[in-house]
Amino acid sequence: MSMLIELRKPSAKDGASLFDLVERCAPLDPNSLYCNLLQCTHMAETCVVATQGENLVGFFSGYKLPTNAETLFLWQVAVDESARGAGLASKMLSHLLARDTCRGVRFIETTITEDNKASWALFERLAKNLKADINSSVMFDKQLHFAGRHDSEMLVRIGPFDL
Numbered sequence: 001m002s003m004l005i006e007l008r009k010p011s012a013k014d015g016a017s018l019f020d021l022v023e024r025c026a027p028l029d030p031n032s033l034y035c036n037l038l039q040c041t042h043m044a045e046t047c048v049v050a051t052q053g054e055n056l057v058g059f060f061s062g063y064k065l066p067t068n069a070e071t072l073f074l075w076q077v078a079v080d081e082s083a084r085g086a087g088l089a090s091k092m093l094s095h096l097l098a099r100d101t102c103r104g105v106r107f108i109e110t111t112i113t114e115d116n117k118a119s120w121a122l123f124e125r126l127a128k129n130l131k132a133d134i135n136s137s138v139m140f141d142k143q144l145h146f147a148g149r150h151d152s153e154m155l156v157r158i159g160p161f162d163l
Contacts (some may be wrong), residue, residue, distance in 0.1 A: 003052050005083065007095040010040035010049040010059070017056035018049070018078075025078040029150075039075075045101040046072065048092040052081065057083040060092040071159075072102060077119070089122050097163055107159035111139050113151040114139040123156055132161040143160070 010018070015037035022028050023038070031039075039047055039061045050058030057080040065071045079088050096102065108126070112119045127134035139155035142148060 001116050005050050005052050005057065005088065005091075007048055007050050007092060009044045010047050011044065012037055014049050014056060017057050020078070021056055021059055021078050024080060028076060028078055031076075035108060046095050046096065050079075050088055050092055052083065052121045055080075055082075058092055060089070060096060062096065062103075063064075068107075070105060071107040071109055072105045074108060077122070089118075090125065092093045092134070093122070093126060096161060102163060105163060106161060109157050111153035112136075112156055113153060114117060115151065123158065127158045130158065130161040132159050134158050 011123070015033060018036045018040060019030070019033045022030050040049075043061060043063050046059045046062045046064060048058075049056055059076070059078045060074065061076045062072050062074040065073055074093075077089050077092070108123075110119075110123060114125065122136060134156065136156045138152050138155045140146060140150075140153040141151065142152040146152075
């Protein structure tokens with residue numbers, strides 16, 4: 001029998017486990033452990049951890065845009081291989097959007113590389129469930145912004161919608 005997965009806000013004690021999770025979830029870009037600690041503290045209201053027993057098996061990070069509190073930018077989603085295939089990313093996203101801190105959010109933005117089929121499917125489903133438009137355009141270009149070291153990141157914008 002598999003152990004129940006709990007969804008909750010992160011805390012500083014989750015920082016090192018988050019760092020390890022992202023390392024296991026290639027091709028995600030790793031952040032510094034310090035950055036992960038900031039995500040788990042400064043951004044805790046707009047992030048979700050998924051734990052199975054003592055193990056961190058999922059993380060969704062996001063923040064409201066400093067210049068527009070109606071827009072939630074979703075930065076990174078990581079799901080451990082052991083927890084894949086059960087819709088955990090969608091569950092974490094639903095958990096986040098149900099929080100009081102997301103009241104008043106009318107748009108979601110994220111960036112996705114063109115070849116990331118799982119993320120495209122996740123956000124296309126979200127747009128359909130929210131009955132909202134989804135649009136994309138280049139945000140960070142492979143050559144112009146990444147000097148050829150990273151694929152272009154497409155800005156995906158969903159909305160407007162009412163939660």
